Amino acid sequence: MNFKSLPQLLDYFKDENTCIEYYEQIRWNGTPVCPHCGSERTYKTNRGHKCANSECYKKFTVKVGTIFHGSKISLRIWFAAIFLATTHKKGISSVQLALDLGITQKTAWFVLHRIREMLKDKAPQVLGKDKMVEVDEAYIGGREKNKHINKRRSLEDKNFTNEGKPYTPKKTVVGIIERNGNVVLKHVPNSELRNMGAFIARHVPQGSTIYSDEAPVYNHLKKYYTHESVKHALNIYVDGQVHTNTIENFWSVLKRGLYGIYHQVSEKHLERYLDEFAARFNTRSLSSQERFEKFLVDSESTLSYKKLISTVY
Structure with missing residues (x-):
């Protein structure tokens, strides 16, 4: 796989199974881990995986516990959205993303905010050790x-x-x-x-x-x-x-x-937009594919629509 443009990305991710296999490799390195209890003792089911730990014994897919959690949108569309949002230097609006991907503007707005959740710094960066x-x-x-x-x-x-x-x-x-x-x-x-x-x-x-x-x-x-x-x-x-x-x-x-x-x-969401611009800037030296894969590694964070529109922030 070596994509430099959106058509090349979509050519590779032709169906949902290809996307799932790819994301499982990115997230679990090929060995499924239960997102509920952390056990590596799992087995495959028709729709995903199931934990073999008797104290857990819950079903799960690779989407559980990530920005894709509970989403009915295919991973193919998600991957295209991530590619567009992280390669456009000044970002992409929910209206334009909706037109490009054939989804509603409301859905595109939620997708973009989940992507921003993924782009958030997980640990504070230390700057100035050897640079001005x-x-x-x-x-x-x-x-x-x-x-x-x-x-x-x-x-x-x-x-x-x-x-x-x-x-x-x-x-x-x-x-x-x-x-x-x-x-x-x-x-x-x-x-x-x-x-x-x-x-x-x-x-x-x-x-x-x-x-x-x-x-x-x-x-x-x-x-x-x-x-x-x-x-x-x-x-x-x-x-x-x-x-x-x-x-x-x-x-x-x-x-x-x-x-x-x-x-x-809005002041409520400004911090999320700052995360987006900082993440793009800090990965400017990476290729489109390297940037895409790096962000997917950091995708283990959830954001519900209820929390996103909550007045408490």
């Missing part, structure tokens, strides 16, 4: 001047719109990126030190070299890191090795994807 690191924040949301008049802030009260509803500011995203390396992202309530500092400390070991702009929130970095800042307010964007151009380039891709492909992202 840049840190910056971005603000997601429309410009005030472009909003409808009834959604703009009142001139009398800056905390409310003209209709008296509480004003919702732009969403704050903090990002840390290695030069020629990976990126980690997080949606934070605001750009205060208590939010930014904890995130940086979690992902960058003390003593690393960090570059940022001149925002006051980064002043504390000198205590724990080799920190230098570039003076954007003075129209200085590069001073030797001191710049934030790497993270700025990433922000441009992120914003063009969010605004151009998805148009609008």
